[in-house]
Amino acid sequence: MGRIDISYGGQWYSVANRTLDDVHREIQEGARDGQHWLAVNDGVGSASPAYLFITPGVPIALIPVPEPRDPPTEAVAAAYDDFEVEGFSPKWRGPTIHPERSPHS
Numbered sequence: 001m002g003r004i005d006i007s008y009g010g011q012w013y014s015v016a017n018r019t020l021d022d023v024h025r026e027i028q029e030g031a032r033d034g035q036h037w038l039a040v041n042d043g044v045g046s047a048s049p050a051y052l053f054i055t056p057g058v059p060i061a062l063i064p065v066p067e068p069r070d071p072p073t074e075a076v077a078a079a080y081d082d083f084e085v086e087g088f089s090p091k092w093r094g095p096t097i098h099p100e101r102s103p104h105s
Helices: 020-033 074-079
Strands: 003-008 011-016 036-042 048-054 060-065
Touching: 020 036, 020 048, 020 060
Parallel strands: none
Antiparallel strands: 003 011, 003 060, 011 036, 036 048
């Protein structure tokens, strides 16, 4: 993993050269302690350091961005394991939020 994008307060930040598990752990420990400043990057290219205030209940999303040379995982590859028809998107075979609903409802 080369970068993790972070959505916080309607803005986008990033963390580089860390694993997703490491960042998850830091956020969980910081929230458990009541407060924590998470060091991140703000901006693209020549990013500036920024610090996000982590407390219980503060919404934050982590989005791992794979390196371009990283092959897709088996789960991702299987989700799109269907032939492509010109002009149509590949059929999604990944997990669904509401499996009991018909896709054509």
